[in-house]
Amino acid sequence: MRTASSAATGGSATANELVLPGGGQTSAYVDLPNGIISSLTNATFEAWYTMHEETRWTRVFDFGSREGVPNGEVSGATNPGGAGADYIFYAATRGPEPDAQRVAMRNLDPLFGGGDAGLIDGEELPIMDPEVPYTLGTQRHLAVVFDSAGGSTPGTASVALHINGVLAPEITNPADTPIQLANVNDVNNWLGRSNWSGDDNLNGSLNEFRIYDHAFDAAEVQETFTLGPDALPAPPNVLELQVNTATGAVLVKNALPSAPIDIDYYRITSPGGALRVADWNSLDQQGVDATGHGEGQSWDETGAADASQLAELYLLASSTVDSDSPLRLGHPFNPTVFGLGESGDLVFAYGVAGQPDLKTGIVTYVIPSPLAGDYNHDGTVDAADYVVWRKTLGSTAMPDADGDGDAVIDSFDYEIWRMTFGNVLGMGGQAAAVPEPGLLAIGFAYAGLGLVHLRKKHA
Numbered sequence: 001m002r003t004a005s006s007a008a009t010g011g012s013a014t015a016n017e018l019v020l021p022g023g024g025q026t027s028a029y030v031d032l033p034n035g036i037i038s039s040l041t042n043a044t045f046e047a048w049y050t051m052h053e054e055t056r057w058t059r060v061f062d063f064g065s066r067e068g069v070p071n072g073e074v075s076g077a078t079n080p081g082g083a084g085a086d087y088i089f090y091a092a093t094r095g096p097e098p099d100a101q102r103v104a105m106r107n108l109d110p111l112f113g114g115g116d117a118g119l120i121d122g123e124e125l126p127i128m129d130p131e132v133p134y135t136l137g138t139q140r141h142l143a144v145v146f147d148s149a150g151g152s153t154p155g156t157a158s159v160a161l162h163i164n165g166v167l168a169p170e171i172t173n174p175a176d177t178p179i180q181l182a183n184v185n186d187v188n189n190w191l192g193r194s195n196w197s198g199d200d201n202l203n204g205s206l207n208e209f210r211i212y213d214h215a216f217d218a219a220e221v222q223e224t225f226t227l228g229p230d231a232l233p234a235p236p237n238v239l240e241l242q243v244n245t246a247t248g249a250v251l252v253k254n255a256l257p258s259a260p261i262d263i264d265y266y267r268i269t270s271p272g273g274a275l276r277v278a279d280w281n282s283l284d285q286q287g288v289d290a291t292g293h294g295e296g297q298s299w300d301e302t303g304a305a306d307a308s309q310l311a312e313l314y315l316l317a318s319s320t321v322d323s324d325s326p327l328r329l330g331h332p333f334n335p336t337v338f339g340l341g342e343s344g345d346l347v348f349a350y351g352v353a354g355q356p357d358l359k360t361g362i363v364t365y366v367i368p369s370p371l372a373g374d375y376n377h378d379g380t381v382d383a384a385d386y387v388v389w390r391k392t393l394g395s396t397a398m399p400d401a402d403g404d405g406d407a408v409i410d411s412f413d414y415e416i417w418r419m420t421f422g423n424v425l426g427m428g429g430q431a432a433a434v435p436e437p438g439l440l441a442i443g444f445a446y447a448g449l450g451l452v453h454l455r456k457k458h459a
Helices: 218-227 383-391 411-420
Strands: 002-004 018-023 030-032 043-051 059-066 084-091 102-107 124-128 139-147 157-163 175-177 188-191 201-212 239-244 250-254 261-269 299-301 309-314 319-321 347-352 358-360 362-366 452-455
Touching: 043 059, 043 084, 043 218, 059 201, 084 139, 102 157, 124 157, 124 175, 139 218, 157 218, 188 201, 239 261, 239 347, 250 261, 250 319, 347 362, 383 411
Parallel strands: 002 452, 239 362
Antiparallel strands: 018 201, 030 188, 043 139, 043 201, 059 084, 059 188, 084 102, 102 124, 139 157, 157 175, 201 452, 239 250, 261 309, 261 319, 261 347, 299 309, 347 358
16 A cells, blocks of 8 residues: 655755654654554564654654553544553654664553563563664664564564664664564554654654565665665565366466566476476467567477476567466376375476576465365255356356366366265365266266555655
């Protein structure tokens, strides 16, 4: 989600920055929606900020709640007094000192596992107090990275602080914390204001503030620092090889809903020899995105296709993979090698057009549901579903009987029906005996990285 803020008045900054005048807690600040932190598992908080005055315990961000008010939520710019109860914050000053900073979390609210209700007992954990010199009026890049499983012991999280692209100097950075984001009662989600009533609001400006729904590594922090506040980092190239463990159907899918990826090469390998060339419907065979008949104008099978490797190359162009249009490769996985319904050993690599290095994709194994063969959608897998399959055999436009999701009704979908015959909605996966083909009067032979983003307002 991306939201743009309008600029408050006061201070001295460029025309494109969000300016906050500072002073007491009734002065201007930014209030973000409730619940945006506690709903996350991992997060990266990123900001480009400038301070114009030395103020006490000034927050760039403070997401949490306050003691002594109903549900911990402060109404508007009122300042009822009290300490912070639950929170995660970054203070650009420690006391009045701009050359000293703090990152801290707290969980006091018993409704969120804190205080006497839990083991955390309301302490600030972790506390990181780096001392990074700062000159008033200069822009600083900040990244606070929360990793729910990054602690040194099982069940603990980690918090890391990066300033201007590098880990801030501190005895322990990243630092462990027993507090998870779900433990934070985040009803006061503020930029430029503290959940402690005695702290000053920010006198300065925010060029940009972002919340990502994953924990950045050091390379990602360095990338966004280098790019600056006017450019988002490129999304990771994540393609998924989805493998049906009953029929061997294979799809190349995009795991990112809004980031199409152009590929010009892929390779599937199996150390255990679980590939079958005869059932591989290559992009070359399908004529996918071919631009002509000359060399390199289409996908070409490359290398020695066998039970251990399948690969294709598009020399002069590429194919786009987005979340709505996977690439289908037939049924090249052989389920009998590892056992019907069992995961295999496939390794998936691909090349992104214009990039020299291969990417390693995700491989997921899918087991058909107990009602995967319910082709007439009546809650029972029975002979009527066979009739639907038989009438649409060979179709690519009528998906009801496409049990393995390869976009064509074929013998593999019959196998799905046969596997699930007798299953009834609500009764689990207990299949009955499948009637012999003769009893059905048949005659044939046929051997599927949140961004919360506060941008400056441009004129």
